Amino acid sequence: xxxxxxxxxxxxxxxxxxxxxxxxxxxxxxxxxxxxxxxxxxxxxxxxxxxxxxxxxxxxxxxxxxxxxxxxxxxxxxxxxxxxxxxxxxxxxxxxxxxxxxxxxxxxxxxxxxxxxxxxxxxxxxxxxxxxxxxxxxxxxxxxxxxxxxxxxxxxxxxxxxxxxxxxxxxxxxxxxxxxxxxxxxxxxxxxxxxxxxxxxxxxxxxxxxxxxxxxxxxxxxxxxxxxxxxxxxxxxxxxxxxxxxxxxxxxxxxxxxxxxxxxxxxxxxxxxxxxxxxxxxxxxxxxxxxxxxxxxxxxxxxxxxxxxxxxxxxxxxxxxxxxxxxxxxxxxxxxxxxxxxxxxxxxxxxxxxxxxxxxxxxxxxxxxxxxxxxxxxxxxxxxxxxxxxxxxxxxxxxxxxxxxxxxxxxxxxxxxxxxxxxxxxxxxxxxxxxxxxxxxxxxxxxxxxxxxxxxxxxxxxxxxxxxxxxxxxxxxxxxxxxxxxxxxxxxxxxxxxxx
Amino acid sequence: xxxxxxxxxxxxxxxxxxxxxxxxxxxxxxxxxxxxxxxxxxxxxxxxxxxxxxxxxxxxxxxxxxxxxxxxxxxxxxxxxxxxxxxxxxxxxxxxxxxxxxxxxxxxxxxxxxxxxxxxxxxxxxxxxxxxxxxxxxxxxxxxxxxxxxxxxxxxxxxxxxxxxxxxxxxxxxxxxxxxxxxxxxxxxxxxxxxxxxxxxxxxxxxxxxxxxx
Numbered sequence: 001x002x003x004x005x006x007x008x009x010x011x012x013x014x015x016x017x018x019x020x021x022x023x024x025x026x027x028x029x030x031x032x033x034x035x036x037x038x039x040x041x042x043x044x045x046x047x048x049x050x051x052x053x054x055x056x057x058x059x060x061x062x063x064x065x066x067x068x069x070x071x072x073x074x075x076x077x078x079x080x081x082x083x084x085x086x087x088x089x090x091x092x093x094x095x096x097x098x099x100x101x102x103x104x105x106x107x108x109x110x111x112x113x114x115x116x117x118x119x120x121x122x123x124x125x126x127x128x129x130x131x132x133x134x135x136x137x138x139x140x141x142x143x144x145x146x147x148x149x150x151x152x153x154x155x156x157x158x159x160x161x162x163x164x165x166x167x168x169x170x171x172x173x174x175x176x177x178x179x180x181x182x183x184x185x186x187x188x189x190x191x192x193x194x195x196x197x198x199x200x201x202x203x204x205x206x207x208x209x210x211x212x213x214x215x216x217x218x219x220x221x222x223x224x225x226x227x228x229x230x231x232x233x234x235x236x237x238x239x240x241x242x243x244x245x246x247x248x249x250x251x252x253x254x255x256x257x258x259x260x261x262x263x264x265x266x267x268x269x270x271x272x273x274x275x276x277x278x279x280x281x282x283x284x285x286x287x288x289x290x291x292x293x294x295x296x297x298x299x300x301x302x303x304x305x306x307x308x309x310x311x312x313x314x315x316x317x318x319x320x321x322x323x324x325x326x327x328x329x330x331x332x333x334x335x336x337x338x339x340x341x342x343x344x345x346x347x348x349x350x351x352x353x354x355x356x357x358x359x360x361x362x363x364x365x366x367x368x369x370x371x372x373x374x375x376x377x378x379x380x381x382x383x384x385x386x387x388x389x390x391x392x393x394x395x396x397x398x399x400x401x402x403x404x405x406x407x408x409x410x411x412x413x414x415x416x417x418x419x420x421x422x423x424x425x426x427x428x429x430x431x432x433x434x435x436x437x438x439x440x441x442x443x444x445x446x447x448x449x450x451x452x453x454x455x456x457x458x459x460x461x462x463x464x465x466x467x468x469x470x471x472x473x474x475x476x477x478x479x480x481x482x483x484x485x486x487x488x489x490x491x492x493x494x495x496x497x498x499x500x
Numbered sequence: 501x502x503x504x505x506x507x508x509x510x511x512x513x514x515x516x517x518x519x520x521x522x523x524x525x526x527x528x529x530x531x532x533x534x535x536x537x538x539x540x541x542x543x544x545x546x547x548x549x550x551x552x553x554x555x556x557x558x559x560x561x562x563x564x565x566x567x568x569x570x571x572x573x574x575x576x577x578x579x580x581x582x583x584x585x586x587x588x589x590x591x592x593x594x595x596x597x598x599x600x601x602x603x604x605x606x607x608x609x610x611x612x613x614x615x616x617x618x619x620x621x622x623x624x625x626x627x628x629x630x631x632x633x634x635x636x637x638x639x640x641x642x643x644x645x646x647x648x649x650x651x652x653x654x655x656x657x658x659x660x661x662x663x664x665x666x667x668x669x670x671x672x673x674x675x676x677x678x679x680x681x682x683x684x685x686x687x688x689x690x691x692x693x694x695x696x697x698x699x700x701x702x703x704x705x706x707x708x709x710x711x712x713x714x
Contacts, residue, residue: 157641
């Protein structure tokens with residue numbers, strides 16, 4: 001790999017290291033501080049399971065971050081991750097409550113503002129809602145698990161010493177689950193911004209399975225988290241365990257379980273699939289703050305005990321962090337991107353040309369967007385999203401959603417289906433019908449991404465999305481991911497080694 | 501698996517210590533009864549020997565449990581409480597032995613009309629210890645039930661206090677010479693100290709059990 005690419009990835013690695021140093025303490029802090037679990041055992045279990053969670057279940061929550069803003073150039077991704085890391089570092093240093101999830105979201109919005117790409121307000125709203133839901137849900141689960149545990153202990157009358165042995169085993173198991181959930185949910189914070197500009201490519205391991213580029217990226221992030229756990233988390237674990245959470249080992253186990261469940265709920269594609277397949281509403285897959293989940297669970301237990309020991313100031317700190325962290329990260333990212341672009345002459349985002357063609361107008365009409373005013377722009381090609389948005393604003397009044405539809409439809413992608421590039425695709429991931437449809441379009445060019453999607457859908461139903469219902473959510477997401485993969489590989493400005 | 505085996509052994513040691521305290525109470529009660537009936541006899545000496553062995557075994561168990569708990573870093577949050585409780589229970593066996601030695605060495609001459617009061621006082625004190633042992637067992641397995649036993653410890657302790665007050669009055673209303681009266685009071689106070697000690701441990705146990713609840 002190019003050394004330059006590694007330099008750009010270093011900010012994500014730094015963010016991963018700090019996540020490992022800080023958030024591992026949420027999982028094993030009390031267990032280690034109370035000497036129920038040895039630090040080396042905790043660090044080993046945490047490192048291994050964070051990596052497993054990141055590699056095998058990290059995609060779900062990352063996808064939502066991608067929907068918020070697709071940071072499409074490596075220097076831009078570097079700066080977004082660095083801004084988030086600097087914000088986390090500075091706020092931690094100042095003793096203010098901070099969350100990596102909230103910092104990275106602020107940084108992505110900062111990148112959107114700098115690059116001119118519109119922010120998906122729906123995705124932002126969904127993410128912000130989960131920040132509020134995360135500690136509430138953790139509190140509810142903490143209270144529930146507390147009640148169940150207390151009832152079981154009353155019924156079973158386990159000897160104190162045997163309970164101690166069970167608690168030790170329980171803390172390790174819950175810690176492993178918590179680490180897996182942490183890796184799955186929070187890897188998006190660490191490496192999510194690099195997904196669009198991912199420098200790794202898919203390779204096959206002895207023909208047994210494919211190790212995708214994103215999985216390699218996530219593994220790198222997970223290794224950084226693991227190094228953070230081994231090198232720095234001991235001190236944080238001792239602080240958290242001894243100072244902030246005066247809980248018994250069983251109380252600590254309840255907190256870890258509640259925290260892990262919350263992170264798992266907000267990261268598990270399997271659970272989402274299960275809910276969706278039964279027609280039940282799904283839980284949004286969003287990176288959430290593990291520290292806030294811990295605070296929520298402690299509050300839940302505290303309320304069950306009567307609430308007299310609760311420190312309400314800590315809750316106020318959590319709520320203030322929802323606003324201050326993303327705003328600071330957003331500002332830091334914006335300013336740093338300015339310097340990176342203008343002082344260090346780095347391309348922090350990849351822009352395209354935009355054109356309102358008759359085909360684009362026709363598509364927009366099909367999508368229900370009013371095109372009367374847009375016809376005046378027909379035939380005009382504009383370079384850059386900022387200029388195009390300015391032109392749109394001068395021509396017509398579009399809401400945020402319609403504006404995004406127009407930008408997306410008018411963006412020129414120039415996709416060329418060269419036979420050699422089709423054959424170089426990950427054929428194991430695409431179904432035979434999907435591959436046949438692609439081959440049938442071999443040699444054709446498409447001016448827009450959606451044009452390729454429509455042509456493929458016309459050729460085969462294997463490329464068609466289904467009506468937008470809960471039950472079809474996962475199927476449609478799978479089709480969209482494959483289409484994104486095609487755009488990255490067959491588009492003109494392919495990032496080095498980009499992959500799904 | 502090693503941890504679970506070790507835990508099993510420790511559980512049996514703790515149970516054995518609690519049994520020892522309980523049995524020492526029964527033997528103590530029996531020994532006092534023998535003394536009140538026949539004075540120092542061969543059977544009394546046998547009971548004293550029995551309590552001495554129990555005291556020695558109690559010390560041994562306490563030491564082993566303490567070492568194992570520290571060596572294996574077990575129950576870190578309640579380690580101090582458990583060790584203090586076990587040491588306090590072991591102290592009660594020491595007290596049983598101490599009182600029996602006093603009887604054996606000083607052989608107090610107890611008037612017949614006071615024998616019933618001494619007997620009653622001994623039974624109340626040993627009953628308080630017995631309830632304390634039950635509360636201690638509950639502490640290890642069912643901390644919510646500790647209070648059910650502790651209020652009985654308090655009951656027997658206050659009964660013993662009433663008895664010893666009555667006994668003191670009766671001792672000092674006899675025609676015995678003052679040194680004899682003081683000697684008899686000394687023995688009554690030694691017996692009631694056992695129930696006082698049981699109550700002190702019970703008060704600590706309340707705190708320990710609150711800390712043990714999740």
